[in-house]
Amino acid sequence: MADVITPRSVDYAQWYVDVIRAAKLADYSPVRGCMIIRPNGYALWENMRAVLDRMFKETGHENAYFPLFIPESFLAKEAEHVEGFAKECAVVTHSRLKIDENGRLIPDPASKLEENLIVRPTSETIIWDTFSRWIQSWRDLPILINQWANVVRWEMRTRLFLRTMEFLWQEGHTAHATREEAIEEALRILDIYTTFAEEYMAMPVIQGVKTPSERFAGAVETYCIEALMQDGKALQAGTSHFLGQNFAKAFDCKFQNQNNELEYVWATSWGVSTRLIGALVMTHSDDQGLVLPPRLAPTQVVIIPIFRNDAEKSAVLEQAQRMERELKDAGFTVKLDARETHRPGWKFNEYEVQGVPLRIAIGPRDVAQGTVELARRDTRTKETVPQEGLAARVRETLEAIQQNLLARARAFRDEMTTRVDTYEQFKEVLEEKGGFILAHWDGTPETEARIKEETKATIRCIPLDRDAEALGTREEGRDMLTGKPSKQRVVFAKAY
Amino acid sequence: MADVITPRSVDYAQWYVDVIRAAKLADYSPVRGCMIIRPNGYALWENMRAVLDRMFKETGHENAYFPLFIPESFLAKEAEHVEGFAKECAVVTHSRLKIDENGRLIPDPASKLEENLIVRPTSETIIWDTFSRWIQSWRDLPILINQWANVVRWEMRTRLFLRTMEFLWQEGHTAHATREEAIEEALRILDIYTTFAEEYMAMPVIQGVKTPSERFAGAVETYCIEALMQDGKALQAGTSHFLGQNFAKAFDCKFQNQNNELEYVWATSWGVSTRLIGALVMTHSDDQGLVLPPRLAPTQVVIIPIFRNDAEKSAVLEQAQRMERELKDAGFTVKLDARETHRPGWKFNEYEVQGVPLRIAIGPRDVAQGTVELARRDTRTKETVPQEGLAARVRETLEAIQQNLLARARAFRDEMTTRVDTYEQFKEVLEEKGGFILAHWDGTPETEARIKEETKATIRCIPLDRDAEALGTREEGRDMLTGKPSKQRVVFAKAY
The missing domain is CATH 3.40.50.800 (Anticodon-binding domain)
Structure with a gap:
């Protein structure tokens, strides 16, 4: 007998879990917040990985593999980074178990580590420590590395694929001689993510840049792609960070430039994860179960x-x-x-x-x-x-299906994108319709925080060229809350 | 300026490290015992993985992914398994760091876990816990799962690729309705490993079965392939375990058979790891650096x-x-x-x-x-x-190179394989020549232990059909040490 799938109209969150279970994509595991990716789910991930990996390699990136463990002291070196990750990380403190006097298995006190190790939440620190040994001269640059790996973030509220304690991802880490080249790289990757989302996942996205309060811990700019799920909530589907010289400074990574001067190296990092499987489910599936775009379906x-x-x-x-x-x-x-x-x-x-x-x-x-x-x-x-x-x-x-899925998702997204000019209207749309809301913002973190607190909506991004044009956000106006001047509309939404 | 490579004749261990460094395969990392797999090394691993993955899929296996963390209590459920792995495992005890009064980062005492988590050294326990939920009836069998993952074993003496604290591998885990089918599966995989070693790595191996003292912790039989390195030491290149019903019993995994009776499920597990890269280096490379077989070389x-x-x-x-x-x-x-x-x-x-x-x-x-x-x-x-x-x-x-590498390695291996009948001769060959030694053994763990203690040589395996025939080991004789009767020669060697 087939599993019963709760209709979306009855309980969207339950529908999501039901589809994943019925399509045998993943299971909860006995380890809190960790999931078991079943063969159907993993085959989908393999297909996604194959496409992305090819795109990364075609643009000159090479795969490598860095250690799972990060010394505690490494995390401490970049101030914002530790602030961002220390509160949710798995800490390894011992290297052995023993049986105690009650016959219970306990960490052997004699095996306590001199320095605790963190299970990587992301690998900037260990990679920039390494880059500091690999890079001496401008001839060593650029370094374009990608890694397919598992990472751990101790999330309190988890949801299959969308937010799990352990997840699989790719993390790119690149080193450059100039600021311009690093920004160009971060944006090149954003374009790769966009192509992947739209042409393979059939999931339209908005390319944008995050506000300072939503940036990656340690980044100068965080670029992102934002998608809209069927329940009208936004989902951040991928991010690409321009890290400036922050990590190079933290790990003392300098290079001799062509004028024989020592300079800090410029950095990017970028990643997408198994979260994309959740995004795929939420973009196309229906009350009968999973719907997959032909270009990624394990069985077409x-x-x-x-x-x-x-x-x-x-x-x-x-x-x-x-x-x-x-x-x-x-x-x-x-x-x-x-x-x-x-x-x-x-x-x-x-x-x-x-x-x-x-x-x-x-x-x-x-x-x-x-x-x-x-x-x-x-x-x-x-x-x-x-x-x-x-x-x-x-x-x-199959080609018609692929195009239809994208067109259908785009029509839905467009229908669910609303321009508003007053805070009243903003709250009303948010409450009754959801979706992306294009509104003016005065650019201050205070206003952003107040809106978030009062409505739970966040600024998903400030659209970049392509979508600023498509959405017509580059027009002057006044912040809907404070009335202060604004140069462009930004994209608000409640988000996963 | 190119890196200098120490000649093998001067210092074999240093030569090995020099080749890996000069060929940019891997680097030591700041985390003790963990390595950084550089792009050249990772590209090699990708090629190996692609071939093996295809072979697994062609024989009906599917990939999946299970959690990195294993609850302490799971490890305790299979007695021999915990005995084998508890002494060398990374223990996660906290989920948060905080800054203490001295400004140092420490595990937050408030985040101490109720149950400690072990970073998987291998995944039998978490997988059999899962199988116990997936399997009810004979209709659910067989389950043929493989996983590409990282694992951690807290080794004290590490060596790039050959023995590292964290390594990458594939671990297959299968569930069967009968003992015979499980043994057949374990041997099918041994054949896949053999084909891979010989036809792709150009590395001849002996197929054999381990003695009880060398078995995997929790296995009923451990099958293996054993290769010979250029310094005359053996290297275990892959293992395939028939686990009997040990894990099914530990995790209460029963199925209803076709006669409507409840039975415990039969199991296998099997794996090869990035250790194979070390084996490849040690099999073919020379004083000028790395030598790669064309079928695996990232650049041919x-x-x-x-x-x-x-x-x-x-x-x-x-x-x-x-x-x-x-x-x-x-x-x-x-x-x-x-x-x-x-x-x-x-x-x-x-x-x-x-x-x-x-x-x-x-x-x-x-x-x-x-x-x-x-x-x-x-x-x-x-x-x-x-x-x-x-x-x-x-x-x-390229085909001639592939064949030549295998022929050369096989000639070396054959030349380095010696039949001996007395313990004196055994020690002499071991000391002066090394290599595989075919000798009679009385089948007792006591004799095996004494030989290991006195000479550091271990029984690498008891050859299975193919190699028993090729090596002529199936003949009666007397244990070289105790003089007790023996039904066949076994393969001794010092090993990595």
């Missing part, structure tokens, strides 16, 4: 044979297997589910729940007529098509 | 253009770029190093140190004659060949 096409007796079985399976081969040869990921332990109806439901973009059913009548039934997951529509030219038809349909 | 072919003036440059580069395209199109990983900041001789040395299997040099005379110079890394031989048909020539040569 499932073939389900329908037969009632051995004669039908052999005829149907023969054609089903031929189609499987044809579609695999054409480069699609295809699964033929010929199990006789489950009925076709059960399978239809199962792959719908799991979000397989395209289902092909073939029965005795199809065999006779040389047809198959194609069913799209996104629109839940069916059509009977000839077997002849199937690969081309599948290609077109 | 490097093209170095040689010119003295702009006219030569443009002619040479044009052909070099054409070759680069041709070879890339043919599926090789190719690097064209046209930098003018470094001289050709420097580059020749650099790529030799980094172990690139094939170097192509092209100068003005080659342009005139339509030739290039091919240089093999394994034999350090050169030949001038026509540009016409280069891709086919490169393919043949």
